[in-house]
Amino acid sequence: MSIVTGQPKPEGTTKGSADSEKWVRMYRQMLAIRLFEEQVNELYTRALMPGLAHLYVGEEAVAVGVCEALLNDDYITSTHRGHGHCLAKGASPDRMFAELLGKEAGYCKGKGGSMHIADPATGNLGANAIVAGSVGIATGAAFSAKYLGTSQVAVCFFGEGALGQGVLYEELNMAQLWKLPVIYVCENNSYTEYTHYSETTAGEMTARATAFGVQAETVDGQDVRAVHEVAAKLVERARRGDGPAFLLCNTYRHHGHHVGDINREYYRSRQEERTWATERDPIKIISEWLTAHKHADAAQLGEIHAELKSEMQKAVDFAIAAPYPGVDKASEDVYA
Amino acid sequence: MPETKTREITFAEAVREALAEEMRRDSRVFILGEDVAEAGTPFKVLSGLVEEFGTKRVVDTPISEAGFTGLAVGAAMTGLRPVVDIMFGDFITLTMDQMANQAAKVHYMSGGKWRVPMVMRTTLGAARRSAAQHSQSLHAWFSHVPGLKVVLPSTPYDAKGLLKTAIRDENPVVFFEDKMMFRMKGPVPAEEYTIPLGVADVKRAGGDITLVATSSMVQVALGAAGLLEEIGVSAEVIDPRTTWPLDEQTLIESVKKTSRAIVIDEGYRRYGVTAEIAAVIAEGAFHYLDAPVKRMGAMHVPIPFSPPLEDVTVPTERSVFEVARGLCNRS
Numbered sequence: 001m002s003i004v005t006g007q008p009k010p011e012g013t014t015k016g017s018a019d020s021e022k023w024v025r026m027y028r029q030m031l032a033i034r035l036f037e038e039q040v041n042e043l044y045t046r047a048l049m050p051g052l053a054h055l056y057v058g059e060e061a062v063a064v065g066v067c068e069a070l071l072n073d074d075y076i077t078s079t080h081r082g083h084g085h086c087l088a089k090g091a092s093p094d095r096m097f098a099e100l101l102g103k104e105a106g107y108c109k110g111k112g113g114s115m116h117i118a119d120p121a122t123g124n125l126g127a128n129a130i131v132a133g134s135v136g137i138a139t140g141a142a143f144s145a146k147y148l149g150t151s152q153v154a155v156c157f158f159g160e161g162a163l164g165q166g167v168l169y170e171e172l173n174m175a176q177l178w179k180l181p182v183i184y185v186c187e188n189n190s191y192t193e194y195t196h197y198s199e200t201t202a203g204e205m206t207a208r209a210t211a212f213g214v215q216a217e218t219v220d221g222q223d224v225r226a227v228h229e230v231a232a233k234l235v236e237r238a239r240r241g242d243g244p245a246f247l248l249c250n251t252y253r254h255h256g257h258h259v260g261d262i263n264r265e266y267y268r269s270r271q272e273e274r275t276w277a278t279e280r281d282p283i284k285i286i287s288e289w290l291t292a293h294k295h296a297d298a299a300q301l302g303e304i305h306a307e308l309k310s311e312m313q314k315a316v317d318f319a320i321a322a323p324y325p326g327v328d329k330a331s332e333d334v335y336a
Numbered sequence: 337m338p339e340t341k342t343r344e345i346t347f348a349e350a351v352r353e354a355l356a357e358e359m360r361r362d363s364r365v366f367i368l369g370e371d372v373a374e375a376g377t378p379f380k381v382l383s384g385l386v387e388e389f390g391t392k393r394v395v396d397t398p399i400s401e402a403g404f405t406g407l408a409v410g411a412a413m414t415g416l417r418p419v420v421d422i423m424f425g426d427f428i429t430l431t432m433d434q435m436a437n438q439a440a441k442v443h444y445m446s447g448g449k450w451r452v453p454m455v456m457r458t459t460l461g462a463a464r465r466s467a468a469q470h471s472q473s474l475h476a477w478f479s480h481v482p483g484l485k486v487v488l489p490s491t492p493y494d495a496k497g498l499l500k501t502a503i504r505d506e507n508p509v510v511f512f513e514d515k516m517m518f519r520m521k522g523p524v525p526a527e528e529y530t531i532p533l534g535v536a537d538v539k540r541a542g543g544d545i546t547l548v549a550t551s552s553m554v555q556v557a558l559g560a561a562g563l564l565e566e567i568g569v570s571a572e573v574i575d576p577r578t579t580w581p582l583d584e585q586t587l588i589e590s591v592k593k594t595s596r597a598i599v600i601d602e603g604y605r606r607y608g609v610t611a612e613i614a615a616v617i618a619e620g621a622f623h624y625l626d627a628p629v630k631r632m633g634a635m636h637v638p639i640p641f642s643p644p645l646e647d648v649t650v651p652t653e654r655s656v657f658e659v660a661r662g663l664c665n666r667s
Contacts, residue, residue, distance in 0.1 A: 109447035118446035125413060126446055130437050136406015137438065143407055144414035170403025333448035334482050336506035
């Protein structure tokens with residue numbers, strides 16, 4: 001992935017330009033995440049997946065818009081709802097599916113599962129199943145980058161539920177004190193599990209960051225171009241040594257808290273879900289923009305869709321066929 | 337044996353020397369904690385380090401134990417070797433998610449890909465009149481968690497050699513120092529040395545009873561052994577030095593020889609380190625035992641402030657002596 005610093009030039013850009021390539025690549029990545037998650041849901045429904053998974057459907061523009069602004073050796077930390085972050089940072093679907101199914105070929109040899117995918121090769125420090133559990137890790141990675149003078153940047157993804165955890169504020173304080181190159185990306189998907197954020201969150205979200213002097217931005221998390229533009233600016237700023245930032249992305253979780261959360265009327269309406277899935281769907285928004293501005297035509301997008309669908313099917317087939325780890329592996333990797 | 341220069345230095349000096357030597361050897365090693373720089377901690381263990389290594393490598397933090405411990409986990413994963421200073425062992429409660437859910441599990445959850453080579457230095461021990469939130473010995477908590485190693489030095493020599501090894505270890509290591517021991521002097525070679533984790537040390541050889549003692553309780557056990565000698569009982573004192581990894585073999589072999597054992601540790605007796613070690617001995621030396629394995633630890637109460645109350649909460653030379661005498665049927 002290359003670093004993108006230029007402003008988008010939506011009007012009059014011709015098909016095949018560098019800009020077109022970039023926006024189409026981001027569309028492809030978002031769609032890959034969508035199709036990946038649809039397969040995950042399918043695996044769950046068919047009882048092929050052990051445990052549960054938390055789907056990222058509806059939030060794809062955040063992971064993709066942010067990760068497109070990163071270099072391969074930049075760091076990310078992710079969450080229980082982390083498939084999108086891992087894929088956007090470069091994970092390959094076959095080994096992701098293998099991990100979700102607990103197979104030896106998975107990213108963590110089947111020991112981590114859906115909520116703990118980690119991959120040093122793509123700078124992925126790991127998804128974390130403790131809410132706000134990785135804010136320290138991401139801040140520490142930024143500390144290393146500064147200490148070692150590597151110019152790497154760390155991005156910490158978390159949901160708005162993490163705003164309830166005190167350790168986040170300890171990290172914001174130190175990151176700003178020491179001008180660490182870390183971006184805290186808050187994905188406000190409106191629901192902390194089964195509770196609307198307004199019932200759990202006093203005051204303004206971004207005020208939590210600005211109280212420490214941390215630069216805060218708010219962006220429409222359904223618009224990948226908007227996310228990317230702001231993220232690229234904040235990443236460059238951090239890389240220059242100008243310190244941390246807090247990026248609030250307003251988004252929406254199409255599915256339930258996890259794949260088994262089917263009956264949701266008690267905490268949100270069908271109408272609300274329909275509105276977000278139709279009018280505010282991030283993939284619909286980018287694909288309409290791509291065709292309207294002639295970065296791609298419908299046939300091209302259709303080809304991408306078909307390619308990805310086939311890729312995901314192959315990846316799932318690979319994972320289903322892959323062997324489980326031998327039981328002797330249970331006691332390996334406790335200590336390095 | 338080559339001729340070695342051995343000096344008498346304090347426990348605090350031994351810790352400081354270990355840190356300074358490792359920081360000179362490896363530029364990735366740095367110290368992170370509250371008042372570690374110019375103040376050198378309230379116990380002055382770190383005095384002088386910031387003058388040599390600067391504030392980049394001796395980093396004063398806000399009072400945010402969870403925050404800077406979590407930061408250390410991430411720094412360790414990405415190429416540094418943090419040594420975190422938790423001023424009082426009681427404050428480890430604030431770091432528990434970072435240590436038990438993050439540091440301890442990162443290597444395993446990532447299928448062995450990420451490593452967390454960090455050290456947490458903290459304290460244990462009562463008897464400083466510091467009351468219930470500055471006196472606990474909570475090393476059993478970390479010993480319970482797979483993925484962590486736990487070190488309990490009892491002499492300046494052990495402190496230096498074990499801390500150097502801990503810093504070089506590829507895993508998270510928690511290093512407990514007895515607050516009462518910082519001024520204790522002992523012989524320490526001037527030359528470079530390290531001590532492996534997981535190797536017990538026989539502090540005193542004997543044939544009639546084994547006293548397994550950790551950290552602050554090693555001196556207590558040695559004192560009790562002196563009293564026992566006066567009544568003709570020869571006590572062997574063994575210091576495991578690390579609760580994990582645990583040198584089970586040395587403990588079992590000693591008890592096979594002596595047939596009697598008392599395990600003494602300043603943590604709470606209930607569900608504590610003494611229970612684990614007693615079980616190891618009971619399983620490993622069952623047919624050699626002439627008496628049940630006894631356990632002595634802190635009384636199951638929050639540590640009280642008032643001196644006469646605090647003093648009865650931890651084992652003493654006299655109380656260990658009495659229990660040993662009973663086990664050996666000497667009246």
